[in-house]
Amino acid sequence: MGKLIQGHPIIPGSAEGEGLVTHEPLSFWGGYDYHTGEITDRRHPLSGQIAAGKILAVPFTRGSSTTTAVLLEAVRAGTAPAAIITTDVDSFFALASIVANVMYQSPIPIIVVASDDFAGLRTGDMINIDEEGWIIESRV
Amino acid sequence: MVGMKKHPDVQYLVTSSREMNELAEKAGYVTVLESFGGRVTVDTCILATPMLPPAIKTIMTNSAKYAYYAPGMLGTSVVFGSLEDCVRSAIAGHVVRDNSIWVS
Numbered sequence: 568m569g570k571l572i573q574g575h576p577i578i579p580g581s582a583e584g585e586g587l588v589t590h591e592p593l594s595f596w597g598g599y600d601y602h603t604g605e606i607t608d609r610r611h612p613l614s615g616q617i618a619a620g621k622i623l624a625v626p627f628t629r630g631s632s633t634t635t636a637v638l639l640e641a642v643r644a645g646t647a648p649a650a651i652i653t654t655d656v657d658s659f660f661a662l663a664s665i666v667a668n669v670m671y672q673s674p675i676p677i678i679v680v681a682s683d684d685f686a687g688l689r690t691g692d693m694i695n696i697d698e699e700g701w702i703i704e705s706r707v
Numbered sequence: 708m709v710g711m712k713k714h715p716d717v718q719y720l721v722t723s724s725r726e727m728n729e730l731a732e733k734a735g736y737v738t739v740l741e742s743f744g745g746r747v748t749v750d751t752c753i754l755a756t757p758m759l760p761p762a763i764k765t766i767m768t769n770s771a772k773y774a775y776y777a778p779g780m781l782g783t784s785v786v787f788g789s790l791e792d793c794v795r796s797a798i799a800g801h802v803v804r805d806n807s808i809w810v811s
Contacts, residue, residue: 597776608779610778
């Protein structure tokens, strides 16, 4: 039985995948390669990791608002994370997901969790998200 | 910079806005820059537009933005310095950097 977290779905949806967790904010512009899903910010702790298909937990975005366009391109290319968990409403992620829904009928679930819950997330854990924003995290 | 030239192995690139470039032209700075061997590109940046010859493996810049993103986006290594450091390095053909300006 995994740990159960009640998240607040900003863009609701269900998703399942391996967790990729960081406590360092990230800019997708200049930090995420939509051709491969690799995190390319060479000063970021997740540099070199592939986020495609994973549940990316990043507290918030930083830097360029073009993060939205890069995430949208990643959705089109099939290299986006399966869902994104943040600690607060992040309008750049939310906008990308809303537009991805309109353009590709493929919104990415964006879920906000409390900082305490976020702190407990671990890279490599299996993370399950449902439409109501419930998150089950299980160690594998 | 007046009367000086960049080292032949160095590309000296300036990115700016159209408006700033016009002001610089009126003030005579662009002529000085061009006879130094510099090249001005307006309304974009090295990260958004390909303007680096592939042979360039190291960038020295006074832009914190370029310094932060270039390793991931352009695959180059980076030296951050003041504008003066950049000009001196472009003349010398190797990195010349005054570290004392960063410590108080």
